[in-house]
Amino acid sequence: MILYRLAQGIVRTLRPLLGRLDIRGKENVPPSGPFILVANHQSYLDPVLIQSYVRRPLHSMAKSTQFATPGLGWLMKQLLSFPVRRWEIDPQAVRITLRRLDQGEPVCVYIEGERSWDARLQPPRLGTLRLILKAGVPVIPVAISGTYDIWPRWDRKLRRSDVVILFGEPLTFPQSDDRDERNRLLSATGRTVMTTLQTLLDQARSNRADQRAKTTDPTLPKGP
Numbered sequence: 001m002i003l004y005r006l007a008q009g010i011v012r013t014l015r016p017l018l019g020r021l022d023i024r025g026k027e028n029v030p031p032s033g034p035f036i037l038v039a040n041h042q043s044y045l046d047p048v049l050i051q052s053y054v055r056r057p058l059h060s061m062a063k064s065t066q067f068a069t070p071g072l073g074w075l076m077k078q079l080l081s082f083p084v085r086r087w088e089i090d091p092q093a094v095r096i097t098l099r100r101l102d103q104g105e106p107v108c109v110y111i112e113g114e115r116s117w118d119a120r121l122q123p124p125r126l127g128t129l130r131l132i133l134k135a136g137v138p139v140i141p142v143a144i145s146g147t148y149d150i151w152p153r154w155d156r157k158l159r160r161s162d163v164v165i166l167f168g169e170p171l172t173f174p175q176s177d178d179r180d181e182r183n184r185l186l187s188a189t190g191r192t193v194m195t196t197l198q199t200l201l202d203q204a205r206s207n208r209a210d211q212r213a214k215t216t217d218p219t220l221p222k223g224p
């Protein structure tokens with residue numbers, strides 16, 4: 001935990017170099033008990049920022065190839081990340097997730113499975129939806145906007161941009177241990193989660209546009 005808290009402090013100290021940050025809805029994050037935080041994914045910066053501004057330590061899924069990098073894999077484990085193999089069923093990642101939820105810990109999952117190429121929301125991974133139904137814990141939707149403009153996946157250069165993070169109200173879904181039942185519930189669960197994320201993402205983009213308008217409007221009074 002010491003290293004986790006230290007990393008949070010470093011990110012909060014350096015974050016202003018990248019631009020302004022507006023966070024709303026943190027009161028929707030449960031102060032105790034397990035939950036799955038489900039976020040969209042625009043940049044490598046998403047987990048860095050989200051985990052730095054949530055008070056509770058988040059156990060985060062991350063692609064398994066990152067853990068093969070010397071030093072990085074060790075650091076990610078210290079920061080409570082655990083590997084998941086993309087593009088295939090990964091029973092071990094599911095077991096780790098359910099175990100940590102059973103221990104009362106929150107888990108963060110990026111439901112698109114990869115960073116967006118154009119900042120738009122991509123279809124959800126069916127495995128994540130099945131996991132939500134298997135776990136039966138509250139789902140906290142989170143939309144982040146602006147990190148794509150700072151560091152898109154197709155570029156290595158970092159730029160400055162305002163970022164908005166919106167935490168939505170908890171969603172609840174029926175818990176099911178039956179595979180056939182989970183498959184029947186997949187479509188409705190996916191629509192609910194992705195519609196909620198899209199609404200939050202649209203609001204986050206609108207908030208960023210309002211911030212830019214206030215910054216550039218010469219008729220507005222300057223702040224202290």
